[in-house]
Amino acid sequence: MTYFNSTNKNSHKTVPESKYKELQKQFSGLIENARLNEQLFKRFSQFEARLMESKDLTTLLNAMTTEFGDYFEVPYLKLVLDRKIFDQLRVTPLNLNDFEGILTFDLTNCSHLLINKSGSLYMGATPKRISSEIHIPINTLSFAQLPLIRNNTLLGILNLGSPDQERFRPDMATDFLERMALITALCLENACNMEQVRQLSLIDGLTGVCNRRAFDDIIIQETSSAVRHQRQLSCLFIDIDHFKRINDHYGHQVGDEALKQLSAQVKPLLRRSDHLARYGGEEFAIVLPETDLQHANLIAERIRKNIAESEFSMLGQQLKMTLSIGVASLNGSTAEKLNIEDTAHQLIKSADEQVYEAKKTGRNRVCC
Structure with a gap:
C-alpha cells in the first residue's frame, strides 16, 4: 500500500x-x-x-408568479392571496385572468390551507388534504409552503412543488426560503398600500365612484384583456336629461345631491366586475367586461327604467329624473390587437355618439 x-x-x-x-x-x-x-x-x-423594484402591485404579482419559476427552476408554483387584498382595490381591481398561478381565498376562514398552523415554513411530501383546493399536479413529489406574514397578518401563501422527491426535503436548510418569504410579504404589503394611496386619486369626490382619469385607465385595461382573451366588452354612456334645469331651478346643491343619489342607485344594478365612473358633469360611463351588445342593451334598459320610475328626495325637494343612454360593444376576437388605445377610444366614441342619438330621438331611451 x-x-x-x-x-x-x-x-x-x-x-x-x-x-x-x-x-x-x-x-x-x-x-x-x-x-x-x-x-x-x-x-x-x-x-x-x-421584487423591491416593483413599482406597482401588477408588476410585483407578475414577478412572483412568472419570474420566480424562471429564477429558481420551480416547475410548479401557486400563489394564494387573501381575497381582502383585491376587495380593497375598489376603483381599478386587478383582473386575475391576466395572472397565471394566483388563487384568492378568505384566509381568515381558510386557515386549513396553511400546513404549519404556527405560520412556519413547510418542506416535505405533498399534503393530500389541500392538493385539490390549490390544484397541485399529481406528479408533485416534494412541496414547500411559504406563509407570507406581516404584522401577524397572513397576506398570502406561496406554494412550490417539484416532481423531484429530493427538491424540498424536511431536513434541508430553510434560511434562503425564510428570507424570501419575509421579503415577499414586505413587498406585497408595500405594493398594496401604494395601490390604495394611488386609488384615492381615482375616486370622484362627490359621488364616490371612479373619476374620468380612472375610467380612461380601466377602459384600456379591459380592452386589452378582451382582445387578449377574445371576449366581448361593452360600454355605456349615460346623460341625465335636462340636468341644467335642475341646477337652474333648484340650485347646485340639489344638482350635486341628484348626482350622488343617481350613482348610489345605479351601483346595485351592476355586477361586481362592472365599472361605474363619473365621466364629467352629469355624464356617467360604465364598462361591462365579458358582455355582448344584446346583454349590454338589457342592462342599460334596466338602469333607464329603474331611474325613470324612481322619485328622489333631495334637500326637501321631490324630483324625477330620466336618462339617455348610449351603448357600444366590441368583439375581442376581431379587434385590432396592435392598437389597444385606439380601439378603446373608438368604443368610447361610439357609445357617446349613441347618447346624442338617444337625445335627438326624444330622450329617456337607450340607443345602441
Missing part, C-alpha cells in the same frame, strides 16, 4: 492513499457546494432586488 507524507512537518504520521483520496473527494464536494450556494445566493439577491 502506498503512503503519503502528512503536510504537518512536526508529525511523522502518514496518510493512506485511500484515505487521502477520500479527503480529496470531500474537499472537492465542499468546494462544489460552496459554488452552488454562491450561485443560489446570487439568484436570491437578484430576485429580491426585482
Whole structure:
C-alpha cells in the first residue's frame, strides 16, 4: 500500500492513499457546494432586488408568479392571496385572468390551507388534504409552503412543488426560503398600500365612484384583456336629461345631491366586475367586461327604467329624473390587437355618439 507524507512537518504520521483520496473527494464536494450556494445566493439577491423594484402591485404579482419559476427552476408554483387584498382595490381591481398561478381565498376562514398552523415554513411530501383546493399536479413529489406574514397578518401563501422527491426535503436548510418569504410579504404589503394611496386619486369626490382619469385607465385595461382573451366588452354612456334645469331651478346643491343619489342607485344594478365612473358633469360611463351588445342593451334598459320610475328626495325637494343612454360593444376576437388605445377610444366614441342619438330621438331611451 502506498503512503503519503502528512503536510504537518512536526508529525511523522502518514496518510493512506485511500484515505487521502477520500479527503480529496470531500474537499472537492465542499468546494462544489460552496459554488452552488454562491450561485443560489446570487439568484436570491437578484430576485429580491426585482421584487423591491416593483413599482406597482401588477408588476410585483407578475414577478412572483412568472419570474420566480424562471429564477429558481420551480416547475410548479401557486400563489394564494387573501381575497381582502383585491376587495380593497375598489376603483381599478386587478383582473386575475391576466395572472397565471394566483388563487384568492378568505384566509381568515381558510386557515386549513396553511400546513404549519404556527405560520412556519413547510418542506416535505405533498399534503393530500389541500392538493385539490390549490390544484397541485399529481406528479408533485416534494412541496414547500411559504406563509407570507406581516404584522401577524397572513397576506398570502406561496406554494412550490417539484416532481423531484429530493427538491424540498424536511431536513434541508430553510434560511434562503425564510428570507424570501419575509421579503415577499414586505413587498406585497408595500405594493398594496401604494395601490390604495394611488386609488384615492381615482375616486370622484362627490359621488364616490371612479373619476374620468380612472375610467380612461380601466377602459384600456379591459380592452386589452378582451382582445387578449377574445371576449366581448361593452360600454355605456349615460346623460341625465335636462340636468341644467335642475341646477337652474333648484340650485347646485340639489344638482350635486341628484348626482350622488343617481350613482348610489345605479351601483346595485351592476355586477361586481362592472365599472361605474363619473365621466364629467352629469355624464356617467360604465364598462361591462365579458358582455355582448344584446346583454349590454338589457342592462342599460334596466338602469333607464329603474331611474325613470324612481322619485328622489333631495334637500326637501321631490324630483324625477330620466336618462339617455348610449351603448357600444366590441368583439375581442376581431379587434385590432396592435392598437389597444385606439380601439378603446373608438368604443368610447361610439357609445357617446349613441347618447346624442338617444337625445335627438326624444330622450329617456337607450340607443345602441
